[in-house]
Amino acid sequence: MPVTEIALLRLRAEEPSPITKTNLIQAQHAQSEFSKYPARFFRQIEDPQCFYITGGWESVAVHTGDWITSETNLANLGRLKDDVDVEWMFHLEMDPATSTIPLDAPVIAISRYFVAASNKDEYEAIFKKGIPHLGAYTAPFSYAGGWRIDKEGEDEEYVLFSGWNKVEDHFGFAESDAFKEFGEVRKVLKGAEIKHVRVEKWE
Incomplete structure (x- = not known):
């Protein structure tokens, strides 16, 4: 795979x-x-x-x-x-041939969501319902995510890449009406780590 x-x-x-x-x-x-x-x-x-x-x-x-x-x-x-x-x-669990990591975005958020194994199905249901709101907010930049395969311990981890014009736009999403549906995932999270990056070529 x-x-x-x-x-x-x-x-x-x-x-x-x-x-x-x-x-x-x-x-x-x-x-x-x-x-x-x-x-x-x-x-x-x-x-x-x-x-x-x-x-x-x-x-x-x-x-x-x-x-x-x-x-x-x-x-x-x-x-x-x-x-x-x-x-x-x-x-x-992301197929690299079809991945939509937003490489064209000035800023990419890498969000690590930590979920108890017993809450994985509930997380997926909430995420599926809420992710279109994130996509509408980040447009024209895409998003992509997948579950971690080689875990440490019993907990699950979902990693989400999302594209933004600037870091402040990501913070703005958390305060927007669009976030309400997506933000429901917080109810089933054990924790989260969110960082922001830019594509680096070093050339």
């Missing part, structure tokens, strides 16, 4: 050096060539030393088995080990 990878990494310096940028771009191109799906970088607005990677894989096994242990990947990681730390990485 095709899946989408998301990983959070942290730069040890405030800005990557030219050599670090070159190594990041090399790693990005190598992953894209191996997986046959584009790997992309996103720089976090709240903390610019943090950045995300998304990429597609034909399966979790291809990523964690074939790629992570490959000589090419290990060499790339070796070149970056003194400059970048991996905070976390997991996979989402």
Whole structure:
């Protein structure tokens, strides 16, 4: 089953050096060539030393088995080990071939919603009813989301990408009439983490 990878990494310096940028771009191109799906970088607005990677894989096994242990990947990681730390990485039930992550948006919100396993069905029902209101508010920018596959513990996690002109627009949605329906998901959440990013090319 095709899946989408998301990983959070942290730069040890405030800005990557030219050599670090070159190594990041090399790693990005190598992953894209191996997986046959584009790997992309996103720089976090709240903390610019943090950045995300998304990429597609034909399966979790291809990523964690074939790629992570490959000589090419290990060499790339070796070149970056003194400059970048991996905070976390997991996979989402999102087909990378049809994903609608809003890459054209000036700002992308990455929202992690934590849900007790017993509330997953209720979350999905509320989300399905409320998401059109989010889509109407963010238009013309799209949204995309999926459940986390490789979980830690029993809880579920849903990750939602949504596009905005600026961070303030996202905050404005939370105070709008359109949010009332979508905001019902808060009743079944154990917690949430929301960050904002911009597409980063480092070129």
